Amino acid sequence: MVHDSIAPSVMRVLHEELDYERVFDPERVAVVIDHVAPAANLQTAEAQRRLRQWVRQLGITHWFDTGRGIAHQVLIEERLARPGRLIVGSDSHSTAYGAVAAFGTGMGATDIALALATGRTWLRVPPTIIVRATGRFGPGVGAKDLALWLARRLRADGATYSAIEYHGLDFLSVGERTTLATMALEVGAKAGIVAPQGLPQDRYPVPEWMSLEVTAPPGDEVIEVELTTLEPQVAAPHTVDRVVDLSDLGRVPVDVVYLGTCTNGRHEDMAAAARILRGRRIAPGVRMMVVPASSEALQQAIADGTLATLLEAGATIGTPGCGACIGRHMGVLAPGEVCLFTGNRNFRGRMGSPEAQIYLASPEVAAATALTGYIADPRTIEGWIAGN
Amino acid sequence: MARVWKFGEDVNTDQIVPGRYAPYMTSEAELRKYPFIEARPEFAATVRPGDIIVAGRNFGCGSSREYAPQALKLVGVGAIIAPLFARIFYRNALNLGLPLFEADLTWLEDGAEVELDLQRCLLHTGADTIRLPAPPDFVCEVWDAGGIVPYVRLHGRFPGGTAL
Numbered sequence: 001m002v003h004d005s006i007a008p009s010v011m012r013v014l015h016e017e018l019d020y021e022r023v024f025d026p027e028r029v030a031v032v033i034d035h036v037a038p039a040a041n042l043q044t045a046e047a048q049r050r051l052r053q054w055v056r057q058l059g060i061t062h063w064f065d066t067g068r069g070i071a072h073q074v075l076i077e078e079r080l081a082r083p084g085r086l087i088v089g090s091d092s093h094s095t096a097y098g099a100v101a102a103f104g105t106g107m108g109a110t111d112i113a114l115a116l117a118t119g120r121t122w123l124r125v126p127p128t129i130i131v132r133a134t135g136r137f138g139p140g141v142g143a144k145d146l147a148l149w150l151a152r153r154l155r156a157d158g159a160t161y162s163a164i165e166y167h168g169l170d171f172l173s174v175g176e177r178t179t180l181a182t183m184a185l186e187v188g189a190k191a192g193i194v195a196p197q198g199l200p201q202d203r204y205p206v207p208e209w210m211s212l213e214v215t216a217p218p219g220d221e222v223i224e225v226e227l228t229t230l231e232p233q234v235a236a237p238h239t240v241d242r243v244v245d246l247s248d249l250g251r252v253p254v255d256v257v258y259l260g261t262c263t264n265g266r267h268e269d270m271a272a273a274a275r276i277l278r279g280r281r282i283a284p285g286v287r288m289m290v291v292p293a294s295s296e297a298l299q300q301a302i303a304d305g306t307l308a309t310l311l312e313a314g315a316t317i318g319t320p321g322c323g324a325c326i327g328r329h330m331g332v333l334a335p336g337e338v339c340l341f342t343g344n345r346n347f348r349g350r351m352g353s354p355e356a357q358i359y360l361a362s363p364e365v366a367a368a369t370a371l372t373g374y375i376a377d378p379r380t381i382e383g384w385i386a387g388n
Numbered sequence: 389m390a391r392v393w394k395f396g397e398d399v400n401t402d403q404i405v406p407g408r409y410a411p412y413m414t415s416e417a418e419l420r421k422y423p424f425i426e427a428r429p430e431f432a433a434t435v436r437p438g439d440i441i442v443a444g445r446n447f448g449c450g451s452s453r454e455y456a457p458q459a460l461k462l463v464g465v466g467a468i469i470a471p472l473f474a475r476i477f478y479r480n481a482l483n484l485g486l487p488l489f490e491a492d493l494t495w496l497e498d499g500a501e502v503e504l505d506l507q508r509c510l511l512h513t514g515a516d517t518i519r520l521p522a523p524p525d526f527v528c529e530v531w532d533a534g535g536i537v538p539y540v541r542l543h544g545r546f547p548g549g550t551a552l
Contacts, residue, residue, distance in 0.1 A: 005412050009454060017537045036412070047412055092452040092476055108454030108480035110536060114546075122546035156398055157446035161475050188449065190475055239398050326407035326451075347402045347450060354426045 001089035002112060003071050004044070005035035005326075007051045009109035010090060014116055023058055024119030030062035030080055031055050032071035037321035039066075040329035069294025069320040072096035072104075072262040076178060077296050083196045084207040088115050093262050093344065095184045099177035100204045101196035103163075106185065126163045126190045129154075129221045130214070133168035135228040140378040142272075143176035144264055144342070144362035146225065147183035148233035152243035153223060160188030162221075167214050170198030175266040182263045186240040186344055232377055235360035238348040246365065246377050254359075256339040257282070257370040258331065258351075259315075260291030260323050264342035264363050267292075267300040273367035274306045276384050277313035283373030288315035289331045291323035315370070327351045333358075340369040390438040390466055393431065394498035397444030401477065403427040404448070404456040411455055423459040437464030440502055440511070442493050445470060448477025457481040466504050469493050469511075469520065482527060485535035489520040506531075 002010050014020050023029050031051065039045035048066070055063045064074050072093055075081045083101035087094065090112045097104025105123075107115070115121045131150065150164075164184045169177070177194040184192020195214070196206045206212070232246040259265065259273055270290060282288050290310055292298040298320055301307040307317065324331040325343050332352030333339055339351060339358050346358035359375060368376035378384060407413075409422040424431040441447075441460070447470040448456065457480045460468070468481070471492040481488050487506060496502070496513070503512040509520040522528075526547035533539035536546075545551050 005407075005410060006453070008412060013537065018540075041413065043413060043415065090452060092450065094452075106452040106476055108452050108476060108483065110454060110483040111479065114536065114540065118552050120546070120549070120552065122549050156449060157472055157474070160446070160472060188446070188474060327402075328408055328413060332408075345400075345402075345450065347400045349406050349426050350402050352408075 001030045001032065001071050001075060001087065001091070001094065002116070003035055003091055004033040004037070004048055004051060006090040006109050006112065007031070008047050010113045010116065011054060013110050013113035018113060018117050020117040023060070023116045026059040027061050028119070029060050029116060030064070030071070030075055031060055032064040032068065032074055033066045034070045034321040035326060036328050037066040037319055066321070067295055067319055069292070069297070070262045070265070070322055072178065072182065073266065073293040073297070076100055076174065077294060079203060082204055083199065084210050088112065088121055092185050093182045095189060095192045096178050096182045096262055098181035098184065098191055098193035099174055100199060101193055101206065101210070103191050103193065104181070105191050126161055127220060129159050129162045129164045129223065131164060131166045131223045131225065132214070133166070133225050133227055135226050136171070137227050137230065140364050141230050141232055142362055142364070143172060143179040145230050145233045146227065147180050148235055148243045148360065149225070149230060150223070151183065151187050151235065151241045152233070154187045156186065156239055156241040157188045159184065162189055163191040163193060164189045166192070166194045169194060172198065173268060174199065175268045178266070179263050182344055232362065232365055234365065234375060235346055237346050237357045237359065240344070240346060240360065246361070246375065249375055252359065252375040253338065253373055254286060254340045254369055254375060255337040256331070256333065257286060257288045257366050258291070258324065258339055258341045258343070259289065259363055259366050260293065260318070261325050261343035262293060263344040265291060265293030265297065267297040267306065269342065269363040270297070270301045270310060271304070271306045272363045274309040276364060276367035276378055276381055277315070277371065278309050280313055280371055282314040282370040286370055286373050288370045289318060289324070290315045291318040291330065292320045294320050313370070324351050340366055340375055342366050389501040389503055390440055391436070392496050392498060392500040392502055393435065393439060393441050394494070394496065395441060395443040395447070398446045398449055399443050400450035401448060401453050401456040402450055405453065405459050407451070410453065419455060419459050420462040423463055432463060435463050435465065438466040438504070439464065440466055440504060441468040442496050443468065443470040444494055445472040447473050448481070449474040452476045452480070454480045454484070457484055457486050461486045467506070482530055483536040485531055487531055489523070491520055493518065
């Protein structure tokens with residue numbers, strides 16, 4: 001998988017350094033414009049024009065232009081990511097493909113160019129960290145809270161070079177699995193694979209060779225988690241592992257609530273927020289940005305009234321894609337601004353000014369926060385019933 | 389003599405080169421101006437070829453952007469020494485031929501004068517000589533080749549792999 005932000009470097013390495021004119025197989029390459037979609041300045045507009053030309057010249061079939069969505073979400077929707085596949089992507093959150101039990105891992109431009117040229121790459125088999133979940137999430141708690149809790153438990157480098165395997169989560173949707181798998185990277189993992197039990201078999205068939213047994217070879221780390229005891233989690237600035245129970249956070253007023261990204265920008269995330277915001281208005285002085293992870297998610301949100309609910313509550317909407325997650329366009333933060341973000345990184349300067357503050361949490365917390373104007377527990381919102 | 393630039397733990401690629409300063413947003417020619425532009429604004433202007441970065445654990449965490457190690461290589465960083473590197477950063481740096489050593493030298497002072505002997509994996513400080521952990525053979529071979537592209541051109545295979 002190649003995305004717009006890295007494509008110019010990939011093209012340079014492929015053609016100028018490696019002297020390859022073609023890719024190894026134009027049907028096994030996906031190219032997506034998501035990082036700056038639509039183009040924000042002349043520089044990116046020109047780079048995207050060249051990318052479109054390149055895709056045509058090389059006959060690349062899996063081509064997704066501006067507005068189709070974030071690469072990871074699109075590859076899963078298009079079923080290019082499937083159980084048992086090995087997918088390398090030019091984006092760190094390519095661990096996302098573990099949502100459908102593919103081995104997905106992120107690489108830089110040179111590695112991706114080499115893979116495009118030869119159809120091969122080189123990898124060492126990583127050790128595994130097993131996450132074994134029991135029980136079910138309580139109301140207002142979900143996959144994002146589990147992912148943040150794991151960051152708190154492991155630290156931001158606790159899974160460096162390992163593959164994380166998640167078990168006991170057969171009841172999770174593909175979207176919730178994607179939340180976990182994207183966040184695997186934020187604890188340093190090479191891959192984050194959710195066991196495929198419970199995946200819709202018609203869409204994501206498990207190949208016969210794949211073993212579904214939970215095996216923990218001696219030496220592998222095992223993390224046990226009882227989901228019923230989890231509280232809503234929040235990561236405070238400026239690292240992903242500065243995680244606390246929301247109830248211990250204190251009162252944090254916000255300027256911006258941002259719902260989107262490959263981690264939490266799907267239809268179910270928008271719908272979860274809409275259930276809290278239905279018939280209400282967001283707090284005065286708060287801006288709420290909603291950026292769907294894909295055109296499919298946006299269409300679903302239009303079809304079932306989710307989008308109308310969000311707009312009536314005072315939210316606004318952006319083009320499906322990465323949005324302001326990389327601080328390049330569509331809602332960058334000013335110095336001193338505080339943002340409650342459903343994404344995966346709260347690094348200093350990530351969404352704009354290095355003097356802005358980013359807190360990470362779930363879509364439910366995002367909606368409760370938009371409503372009250374400070375980081376709030378969805379379970380405290382009067383009349384709200386967790387719907388699943 | 390080279391100087392030591394000290395950094396803390398969890399230095400991420402947004403600190404090394406923020407996404408807003410990517411070549412995609414600006415231009416390839418400007419990349420050398422941007423390493424640590426916000427985290428340490430004096431770095432790009434005053435770093436000298438051969439200088440060494442010494443940092444805490446999890447250096448280079450975050451995005452897969454190769455232009456982060458590329459920017460450090462462009463301004464001449466001689467090596468980066470940290471107890472643990474993020475996986476993608478390590479691989480990108482290796483691919484570009486930028487030497488990384490896994491060692492905890494965080495007791496060294498910022499601005500300390502040092503000299504790196506890359507071939508023998510030794511770091512000379514004013515007072516003594518530190519033996520750096522020698523990387524695996526295949527890493528040294530990629531360094532010797534000048535990065536993964538020249539390595540593949542030379543050997544016709546990936547490290548540990550069969551002929552392409």
